[in-house]
Amino acid sequence: MYLADETWPDLKAYFEAESLALVPLGSTEQHGPHLPEATDHVIAESLAREAAARTGYLCTPTVNVGISRHHRQFPGTMWVSPDTFRAYVRELTENLTYHGIDRVVYVNAHGGNVDALREVAKDLHAAETCYALEWMWDESVPELVDELFEHNGPHGGPKETAMLQHLTDLVHEDQLAAARDGGVRDIWAAEGTYQNGAATFFDARDNSANGVFGDQTDATAAKGKQLFEAATEQLCELCEWLAARERDELLPAEPV
Amino acid sequence: MYLADETWPDLKAYFEAESLALVPLGSTEQHGPHLPEATDHVIAESLAREAAARTGYLCTPTVNVGISRHHRQFPGTMWVSPDTFRAYVRELTENLTYHGIDRVVYVNAHGGNVDALREVAKDLHAAETCYALEWMWDESVPELVDELFEHNGPHGGPKETAMLQHLTDLVHEDQLAAARDGGVRDIWAAEGTYQNGAATFFDARDNSANGVFGDQTDATAAKGKQLFEAATEQLCELCEWLAARERDELLPAEPV
């Protein structure tokens, strides 16, 4: 059920029956010469709406702009500060509880949002406002990602490319080789990223001339479909698991 | 040009040539028994993208959740505080200037956002960060609105209904009479809204049992099309006017 498409009487019926919501969050930021800046929010929204459609749980509109300052050197990247992103998500989530929501899945497709979403989720949990889970799509299907791609990215790499090939017609197919050759195929093997255990880069531009990583030529729409199906299945299972928890299980533990 | 669909090299070309952006902002909130909660963000996004397509100027993704606490008594309404909304919009706008943007049109379709957007625009102007204009679609075509509808609303009334009839298939046509009869046809004539010059209501629920105002049965898709065309034309003109200003005209005046 997509909240934005419904009227309030229909939503009233939902809240009387259920207390779970999916909140998609992405970013609007450079994804190399071949992918649209929408990449992350398209993935998050597509997964969240598909899982909502399959399970009947509620999906809210998408937060389109997130924590992306580290991509600013590439034109078009939009961002807000971590403080403001946290406040925006925290309030939006707190306010869902007015209607009876007490469990939330943050359907996330942008690595830069992860820490912030976990911080917000911890605050909401400690305050007993609600139980919110940060779920990053590709962390739910790591084996499949490894199986499909030799150099999967992360940012702007073949797993995101394949997803966009499957979900949209916005991929510049003629730029896939350029994306690979102008970027960094294997970030983990690259020089200058870690020094004695400390990460020594701050911005995507520090590592990659075109902003992306991995071998994009390895991506196909068919692989994207596989990924999308597998991740959607994970997400549906997570929603069912979460909906099945007793309210008590979702509260903080007592002091020892 | 829609920012989210483009790659960074394409956007680089845009920023080298132009310095204007349209930012659509709406809300996700109850709009009566007949309209989807998306109503405001659908209108804002549709107008902004259409004007961007016609003029070639850049349109960013939409801010979907705004200042709507006063609709919270109706299920599904989402909101953030004015402080957080202002911060989110301010930062998102400030950060566009990193790429060269120095003039922005906030394409707004939610009355609750107006004061906040003007406050942000004033701050950005005083700080000489950029020149941002708050533009509320129906304030650009007041005569046409009056001509088309006897009781235009405002909230959830025939002007919004007509727009959604034109733009989507999400209107519950069988609820139009119910919307009218369960709400308040003429808010200005209603009792209890003003007392000795002071507004004595805080929430939509204080005035209307079903959250909406005006005569929704007066709406048609054809009227919606007229409104959409007229407002789009106004917005295109505004963009051209703004793009034609000299940078100096857009800065604060000197002290007398």
Added chain:
Amino acid sequence: MYLADETWPDLKAYFEAESLALVPLGSTEQHGPHLPEATDHVIAESLAREAAARTGYLCTPTVNVGISRHHRQFPGTMWVSPDTFRAYVRELTENLTYHGIDRVVYVNAHGGNVDALREVAKDLHAAETCYALEWMWDESVPELVDELFEHNGPHGGPKETAMLQHLTDLVHEDQLAAARDGGVRDIWAAEGTYQNGAATFFDARDNSANGVFGDQTDATAAKGKQLFEAATEQLCELCEWLAARERDELLPAEPV
């Protein structure tokens, strides 16, 4: 009853009997070559204290500096940010409730404060802290204003001039014609204030060379007296209306 003139035992008696307070708020900002910068806070304080004297309700001291950055280009204008103004007023109001106040009238005489006061009042209402009304004096007597003056201003125009003529000896009578001729007689007819429905000015200086609007030569102390009497009467009625409400009427509505 004027809070600042009383001792705590006298105020204790008041709070045991009543729960309403008037809080005057103005600004300290340029009002053209003919009016003192005190104009707005003089009007607010005079009306609030007069209404308090007539009704017996409590009037607090005046907040003298408000939201006036848009007048900064004219010497002497003082201001604080909207954030700080809201915090100052919000806390001052919250803290009155410690003594038993649960209903407040913000007696306001500065347009720049309106949005901020409404935002504060909404927060206080939603939090069930108290019921505060923003009351702008000239909005309570619009017909009389229109009847008395052809070009009423707004800022620094004849309605404010007449009020100050009635209340003080601070009006530079020899500057009335200069005020009119060096400013803008009819702001609504002036060029460059609106473009396709968007307000395109940020500061008073953008529109008026001397900072004021309307025809000041139309003002007299007698008209000021009429305005003062009429507005005081409105304010007294508002206080009585508000004091007569049941506590329950003043709380937010329940969810539908």
Added chain:
Amino acid sequence: MYLADETWPDLKAYFEAESLALVPLGSTEQHGPHLPEATDHVIAESLAREAAARTGYLCTPTVNVGISRHHRQFPGTMWVSPDTFRAYVRELTENLTYHGIDRVVYVNAHGGNVDALREVAKDLHAAETCYALEWMWDESVPELVDELFEHNGPHGGPKETAMLQHLTDLVHEDQLAAARDGGVRDIWAAEGTYQNGAATFFDARDNSANGVFGDQTDATAAKGKQLFEAATEQLCELCEWLAARERDELLPAEPV
């Protein structure tokens, strides 16, 4: 020169010639059964305006509500938090510098404001915004205070009583003995205020049943006049001293 009474052209002339302003700050809080809650802001405003009149320097309107939570148990006390008070004063001061002010005297008559004003002044100094001095009236004439009164208070005691007798007709003369007998004559000799070097009270109510200290029967209008003259003289001297400083003397020192 009193800013609020002047027009902007007159103030323009002042700012072209001078760069100093006096800002009066007080409180609105209980002062026992004999003094009005205005006591502190009346004293601050009277001294600041008198010194401005004698020296020709500029005096702004008064900040009437300050840091007084520790008097809240007595009806009518108004207060804001230290954070908000600091922000209000800081911004108001920063914004005076737009007009050319670079030196400010905070004319203070409330002990609870002292730390906050010094903190603000330090911030403004370190940021090279301006040079602001916190001046507490009775600290400028300690010998005279000691000479005139055996038990001077501080809060609501004879020195404040005498000042109000001189400046207003708001003193309840018939309550002076009650004030003394229902309060604490000698706070320094009272039990329960200090323990092993630590102050063990938080609120005025912790020490005094009626909120005041000292021997109020020792106050007379004549003594008040003496105090007022002496303190005004000190303040005038301070203004002249400050105005005579070179701009460079007022900036922070360089690192050693």
Added chain:
Amino acid sequence: MYLADETWPDLKAYFEAESLALVPLGSTEQHGPHLPEATDHVIAESLAREAAARTGYLCTPTVNVGISRHHRQFPGTMWVSPDTFRAYVRELTENLTYHGIDRVVYVNAHGGNVDALREVAKDLHAAETCYALEWMWDESVPELVDELFEHNGPHGGPKETAMLQHLTDLVHEDQLAAARDGGVRDIWAAEGTYQNGAATFFDARDNSANGVFGDQTDATAAKGKQLFEAATEQLCELCEWLAARERDELLPAEPV
């Protein structure tokens, strides 16, 4: 008992029996050519741990960096803003109450922290979170300080020097005369510190060329031992006094 050295089961036993904690707070800032920058935090920690050892009450780790911007012109001085210091101490204290603490002694050895600690303590008291006392070591033994030293400082003077001689081997004995001669022996007699009752200095550098005050050659380890013993005794007494209070005595008074 030193919290940091214990395991949680041991601390569980403490919290079941007691509800008092000592929190040492100092600074890291210049103390002249003869003393280490640790001076204040060494003193605070030493006193707090000694008193904890003698009484059995709990001592937490030390807050090492405080409010010291006014010493910044001397190399090595570290500082945070008053806002951040207050937040850090407030939260750390609030969170101790999770474990059952309801009374706290801030064992402070830095004058620059005093106002901030008192503000935090007032907030905690008013909110009924806990009862926290600011205790500044040398204010507990003023007579002894006066007896031991003719010119005691304050900053970097003989009382602090003696304490460090007793507690550490970090004092540069060969710099004591230089400290005295390059600084200010008698700050109260110095010119330029007060003007008509207003303090006219902001930074230590404004008064003292080498950052310190008093006659350091008057310090000995034996005097330091005397001071340390006397202050420890005061602190132990204070803890016993505080622990003996009924919970009710420690709450804010009711309104009159």
Added chain:
Amino acid sequence: MYLADETWPDLKAYFEAESLALVPLGSTEQHGPHLPEATDHVIAESLAREAAARTGYLCTPTVNVGISRHHRQFPGTMWVSPDTFRAYVRELTENLTYHGIDRVVYVNAHGGNVDALREVAKDLHAAETCYALEWMWDESVPELVDELFEHNGPHGGPKETAMLQHLTDLVHEDQLAAARDGGVRDIWAAEGTYQNGAATFFDARDNSANGVFGDQTDATAAKGKQLFEAATEQLCELCEWLAARERDELLPAEPV
């Protein structure tokens, strides 16, 4: 060189020659029945001071209380919010740059601080304030950790136990088996920690009855010495690497 032990003239000499500082950060929180709550700040401080001693770079005092709310259910855990921790560290770091520091190593021994330190470091880098690196000791020697221990923890496990055995006499050797048996030997194999890719725990208490993980009986002081030596060596190398960078290399990249 340890900042706190030095006088300002000695530090002046350092800042004239070098521009690097090490800042140790830990936590004060439960570490099971066998380890002191100081564990993390002892490790951080020991490594930072040792590396400073060997390389001659400057080490500041330690931040002892960090982000540990997730350990609150175990007595004695102290914490501040992420917002306040970030502000405290950010300001302390910014202010070091007043003395000429432009590169900083955060020597961190608490996982809960990692995200916050990286966020602060990113802000400082983007603002061109300085180049700060978050360095977590055990991430610099992952192979050695794996080689020494089969089940290394993380929290309160054998690697931390061994370090404390080497550095202090605070380890309760008789509790090592209890620590292992009352906790969770292999967190990665434990049930209930992840669900479909989402972490489903918020507090240490959610996973472990005694708050710790791994096999503590595997720890020895000799292994601790090996770890300490290896990590110190990594840290020294990192300092030398960082000190050798050109200032330009440490600034953000230009836009593409």
